[in-house]
Amino acid sequence: AxxxxxxxxxxxxxxxxxxxxxxxxxxxxxxxxxxxxxxxxxxxxxxxxxxxxxxxxxxxxxxxxxxxxxxxxxxxxxxxxxxxxxxxxxxxxxxxxxxxxxxxxxxxxxxxxxxxxxxxxxxxxxxxxxxxxxxxxxxxxxxxxxxxxxxxxxxxxxxxxxxxxxxxxxxxxxxxxxxxxxxxxxxxxxxxxxxxxxxxxxxGGDKRRxxxxxxxxxxxxxxxxxxxxxxxxxxxxxxxxxxxxxxxxxxxxxxxxxxxxxxxxxxxxxxxxxxxxxxxxxxxxxxxxxxxxxxxxxxxxxxxxxxxxxxxxxxxxxxxxxxxxxxxxxxxxxxxxxxxxxxxxxxxxxxxxxxxxxxxxxxxxxxxxxxxxxxxxxxxYNFGGPCGFCTFEWMTWLLLGFLRLLHDNVVFDWSIAIILLVVGVRTALHPVTKWSQIRMQRFGKQMQGLAPKQKKIQEKYAGDRKKMQEETAKLWREEGVNPAGMLGCIPMFLQMPIWIALYATLFFAVELRHAPGFYGLFQAVSPAWSFLADLSTADHFVEFGRSIRVPLLSGLMGPIQGLNLLPLILAVVYFMHTKYMTPPSATPLTPEQQTQQKMIKWMTVVLFPLFMYNAPSGLSVYFIANSTIAIFENKWIRRHVEKHGLLDIEKMKAARAARGPGFFTRLQQAADARAKLVEQKRAKEARGKGHRNR
Incomplete structure (x- = not known):
């Protein structure tokens, strides 16, 4: 041996x-x-x-x-x-x-x-x-x-x-x-x-290990x-x-x-x-x-x-x-x-x-x-670092297995397989996405209606914070506002490990190395054209033949070796995505808040595509497909909400009255009842102590 x-x-x-x-x-x-x-x-x-x-x-x-x-x-x-x-x-x-x-x-x-x-x-x-x-x-x-x-x-x-x-x-x-x-x-x-x-x-940096x-x-x-x-x-x-x-x-x-x-x-x-x-x-x-x-x-x-x-x-x-x-x-x-x-x-x-x-x-x-x-x-299939702990290995293997199944048995092209994989994942997550968006939109609508009344409470009890909180909670109960609506974004965050796993899978999958996109269509048009000829590298729509380093920008996106088309398409898609995905504000925004929101929106639209400029084209296809599908999904959810009147305040109140108080409302009522009993007990003890002193 x-x-x-x-x-x-x-x-x-x-x-x-x-x-x-x-x-x-x-x-x-x-x-x-x-x-x-x-x-x-x-x-x-x-x-x-x-x-x-x-x-x-x-x-x-x-x-x-x-x-x-x-x-x-x-x-x-x-x-x-x-x-x-x-x-x-x-x-x-x-x-x-x-x-x-x-x-x-x-x-x-x-x-x-x-x-x-x-x-x-x-x-x-x-x-x-x-x-x-x-x-x-x-x-x-x-x-x-x-x-x-x-x-x-x-x-x-x-x-x-x-x-x-x-x-x-x-x-x-x-x-x-x-x-x-x-x-x-x-x-x-x-x-x-x-x-x-x-x-x-x-x-992605040096991935040698x-x-x-x-x-x-x-x-x-x-x-x-x-x-x-x-x-x-x-x-x-x-x-x-x-x-x-x-x-x-x-x-x-x-x-x-x-x-x-x-x-x-x-x-x-x-x-x-x-x-x-x-x-x-x-x-x-x-x-x-x-x-x-x-x-x-x-x-x-x-x-x-x-x-x-x-x-x-x-x-x-x-x-x-x-x-x-x-x-x-x-x-x-x-x-x-x-x-x-x-x-x-x-x-x-x-x-x-x-x-x-x-x-x-x-x-x-x-x-x-x-x-x-x-x-x-x-x-x-793991980037390590801060995202390493939430990149679950079993999930990457499941996603890669589905991607291989689509490529080897259905479409026989990796770029189309990536798009279908995104469709499959978004379809599986649609119930969660729908529930989350409806809850957030409903909560935002309710808070908009409560804004004037809450402002009066804040002005009336400006010097008594405890009383202000009690009156605000009472107002929420009277108007049928469920505090759980604030948690509507949590399911969206719980989906993040899935998208991180998909991102890592596409980055490290050796199957995408030297694999052309869309059946090599662009190479069929012109054999020397490198556009989407390799899904593991940038799309190379136009190659310059040399590397150009741009001060500050190259530190973010690396040297520029040509014109990459997919990041520009991604910027347009992100603009549409932020337009349709930005939820309505729960309260009127001040001019400063409006300016800040616009800055965040444009930073998302500009900086992320810049960061993705030299990204593997397979990843760009993934982001474009994901954001495009999200736009249509969000429009469908909003249309569904409008069709069924899910944001009608009066309908929400009637539905809540018909089914009785919800879990959080009952919890709040129980807490209020207990607090009232404690207060009564303290008052009774105080009266008894006063009689003894006399």
Missing amino acids: PGAAEAGPPEPAATQPPAPAALDLGALRARVTPVEPGFAFRAVGADLGPSPDPIRLDLSLTGGGIKSLTLTRIKETIEANSPQLVLQREQTSAATSPPTQLTPMAALALEIASPGGGPPTFVNLAVDPGGTIWREVSPGVLGAEIVDGSDRVALTVERSWKIAPDSYDVRLEQRIVNQSGGPLRLRWYQLGPVDLPAEAESY VRFGYLLRPALDPGRQTVVSTDFLTARDSALGEGAAMGDAHGRPVFNDLGEPVLAYADRTLWPNPRSIDKQFDLCWAGLTNRYFGVAVHPLFDPSAPADKVLRGVAQAERIVLPGAKGRESLGLRLVSPAFDVPAGSALDLSMGVFAGPLSTAVIARDPLPAASGLSGLVV
């Missing part, structure tokens, strides 16, 4: 004999082989032919890691000549001397010690200026040798990269064979995933088969933390080629963390994600039977950062194994799987091992 010596369980450390005297741990080093400039390992995975492998790996001389990991069936953009998407890439920083690298999944070092104690030695397995530490045994199979001071082989390390057919999962089989003649205690250091590409368009999957403690999960990933949704900026200005050998600040100060970051352990330690979580997978894709390491096991799903070869996951200017840093995970006692002649297995693909539960479910590893937990 990965993370164990193949010869079986080693003896307890206390009884292990010391390493042979002939083996000088301090003299151990990796064997280095000179190479010609330009030498490269052969790639793993074919990207040609009618059915290419989903992944192609180009391997690096640095640590035998990944120089580039390419998703051969996925393009970077919708352009016909767009390159394939490179999900992992070797990254270099020239800010340090010599330049430093982050090579995904690269071997870094092996810590070697005697089981009997003593200081360990660290053998570098990453890079050497004299040549390469790693040699190619066969395509995808790399080997390294650790030798002693006499150049005798003490340990061999083998890394084998294998891509399963039609899979986004890569097997990294790693074995360390102890050929030293004595037992050794080994600890393995390697890199995990590094930063995924950031979104080209900045709407650090994710962990884990098992609950045995008391809560005796079977130890259910992988959970709900506790850790760490934004990249949060994992990155604050950097400090980097200095050179003389303490002077270091600047990049653009004159920007370079920042350095201290290493940080992300796993285990205080919560995982307190809750006794066991790590199953660790990964990085962006908006649509993810890369995660996980254990290898037989998914067809119950198995150990703990990532035994990883005890710590540390955040490391390649120095760079603010916003140009590169983040990666460094994986550190536990210490393993390996007898002479035995091999330590540190194999793991590497999932690298789209954040789609359907894609992950097709591959048994990632599915059994719980990697579907990488897929999260």
Whole structure:
């Protein structure tokens, strides 16, 4: 099993004999082989032919890691000549001397010690200026040798990269064979995933995250088969933390080629963390994600039977950062194994799987091992932050399932499916919307009628606040005004989690990436026209061919790359929406209040479309459809109210008299009766006390 010596369980450390005297741990080093400039390992995975492998790996001389990991069936953009998407890439920083690298999944070092104690030695397995530490045994199979001071082989390390057919999962089989003649205690250091590409368009901010999957403690999960990933949704900026200005050998600040100060970051352990330690979580997978894709390491096991799903070869996951200017840093995970006692002649297995693909539960479910590893937990439709707690996961899955049903079986177009999804949601919520609007309109109408009488009460009892409240409550009862009418807006607020969930679902749904809107109609008119050619980006009605930054505005909406039509349509729809949706005021407004209401109205009409200017066109379609349907729904409700006289004050009084007092009225009457009894009791006690005093 990965993370164990193949010869079986080693003896307890206390009884292990010391390493042979002939083996000088301090003299151990990796064997280095000179190479010609330009030498490269052969790639793993074919990207040609009618059915290419989903992944192609180009391997690096640095640590035998990944120089580039390419998703051969996925393009970077919708352009016909767009390159394939490179999900992992070797990254270099020239800010340090010599330049430093982050090579995904690269071997870094092996810590070697005697089981009997003593200081360990660290053998570098990453890079050497004299040549390469790693040699190619066969395509995808790399080997390294650790030798002693006499150049005798003490340990061999083998890394084998294998891509399963039609899979986004890569097997990294790693074995360390102890050929030293004595037992050794080994600890393995390697890199995990590094930063995924950031979104080209900045709407919504940087959605890259650090994710962990884990098992609950045995008391809560005796079977130890259910992988959970709900506790850790760490934004990249949060994992990155604050950097400090980097200095050179003389303490002077270091600047990049653009004159920007370079920042350095201290290493940080992300796993285990205080919560995982307190809750006794066991790590199953660790990964990085962006908006649509993810890369995660996980254990290898037989998914067809119950198995150990703990990532035994990883005890710590540390955040490391390649120095760079603010916003140009590169983040990666460094994986550190536990210490393993390996007898002479035995091999330590540190194999793991590497999932690298789209954040789609359907894609992950097709591959048994990632599915059994719980990697579907990488897929999260949640913005996090203030709205994170009210974005219910079950609701996003329900909405996405309905959206897929509409697309796959009814309309076969994502934009039409979005519109029908909004229609379905609004139809389901219509009874609540209708009830809420009628209650608010009725309460507003009643309060308008009461305004003159309330004003007289306020003038009459200006110096007696308690009496004013009593008379106001009495007036409400006499006029049949139900205080519950003030709560008519609450159901509207209770609907907000549904709309937030729908918003998040459409933003993160990988199905919308590179999907054209309205059956590609606009591309049928003109193949080069990018209008609504990709629902995951702005609509690009007219492209400028360059980015324009507008002072102040670009801070709100990002750089302008062209004329986007949907936000302008959205502004018109919002104007109509505010016109029909603004409820009548319960009391006459002062000139200042009228001015304030107009400002709020125009800010809604102007600022929100500006904020949405660079929004994904799929989201714009959603907002336009939702607001348009809301206008017609509101008009229908008002027509229904007028037709049935639901705002006729006299009818409301007659109906209330026929059915008797309502709940709140009865509650108020009971409170008044109790208050009257208390007052009578106090008066009686006061009279009795007066008689006794006489």
